[in-house]
Amino acid sequence: MVTVLDTVGGVKPRHPEKAHRPDQPIARKPDWIRVKAPGSPVYNETREIVRENKLVTVCEEAGCPNIGECWSKKHATFMIMGDTCTRACAFCNVKTGVPGALDAGEPDSVAIAVEKLGLSHVVITSVDRDDLDDGGADHFARVIGAIRARSPRTTIEILTPDFLRKPGALETVVAAKPDVFNHNLETVPSKYLKVRPGARYFHSIRLLQKVKELDPGMFTKSGIMVGLGEERNEVLQLMDDLRSAEVDFLTIGQYLQPTRKHHEVISFVTPEAFKAYETIAYAKGFLMVSSSPLTRSSHHAGEDFARLRAARAAAGR
Known part of the structure; x- marks a missing residue:
């Protein structure tokens, strides 16, 4: 395992802000969180396309446990605006620090990769870019536009930062007309100070609510991790808060600790408890719910989007 203190060839550690934190024990994963190691021919083909176009994926940067399954289906979640985040969340394995300048060629590079992979549905996320006046909103819009130009039939799902204190940023992104606007709450409000200190829970709720005000037809989505204490x-109240913002789709997955310097896993939630959360969330009015130990925001995103559209049609919303 690579820790936040490890360096290779003089490269700076991924998480310098966590270097002096005491080590947290890493609990043994239960049997229901076992995944196969990646390595199929299609997985390798996907990796080559990502490398050829010099792209960053959240699949790799965040250490997603589903990378083998998704890349073997040519499903990759692209992470735009670099590999370095300006936030320092206690759960996240994405590198933190001072980011570089935006790559003006990135929108076209992403669009080319989407076309080569033949994606019918693509998920685009990003690091937080608090250093930019618009938080990267215009770059998001450019990426969406480039994909539309090359692959007009591809549906686009975005997973955005919170654009905290970035006036006009949300409007720019919504005007680019993604098919799904996702912004994750990550955890319940009582855990924000420790888990997500740079964010504000009710700002994130308001962000999702405002998407619906700007474009009532746009699908909205949010997700949380459980096992953080x-x-x-609190989870049930969070569901109510999201429904008050008319969020359509909720994802719930198990938090997995990336290194000993990250927030510890307080509990491994059982599959039965995940199923109970799913049942309750549907009863509260969500059109789609994905709740399981290995659920992640972009896992099965294409299939889930098809189900989401069908659920809206059936509900007459």
Whole structure:
């Protein structure tokens, strides 16, 4: 395992802000969180396309456990605006620090990769770019436009930062007309100070609500991790908060600790408890719910989007 203190050839550690934190024990994963190691021919083909176009994927940067499955289906989630985040969330394995300048050629590079992979649905996410006046909103819009130009039939799902204190940023992204606007709450409000200190829970709720005000037809989505010490009643209240913002799709997955310097896993939530959360969330009015130990925001995103559209049609919304 590579820790936040490891360096290779003089390269700076991924998480300098965590270097002096005490080590946290890494709990043994239960049997229901076992995944196969990647390495199929299609997986290798996907990796080559990502490398050829010099792209960054959240699949790799965040250490997603589903990378083998997704890349073997040519499903990759592209992470734009570099590999370095200006935030320092306690759960996240993406590198933190001072980011470089935006790559003006990145929108075309992403669009070329989407075309080569033949994606019918693509997920685009990003690092937080608090250093930019618009938080990277215009870059998001350019990426969406480039994909539309090359692959007009591809549906586009974006997973955005919170654009905290970035006036006009949300409007720019919504005007680019992604098919799904996703912004993750990540955890319940009582855990924000420790888990997501750079963010504000009710700002994120308001962001999702405003998407619907700007474009009532746009699908909205949000996700959380469990196993961080949250209480069940807090998760249920979070569901109500999201429904008050008319969010359509909720994802719930198990938090997995990237290194000993990250937030520890407080509990491994059982598959039965995930199923109970799913049942309750549907009863509260979500059109789509994905709740399982290995659920991640972009896992099965294409199939879920088809189901989401069908659920809206059936509900007459």
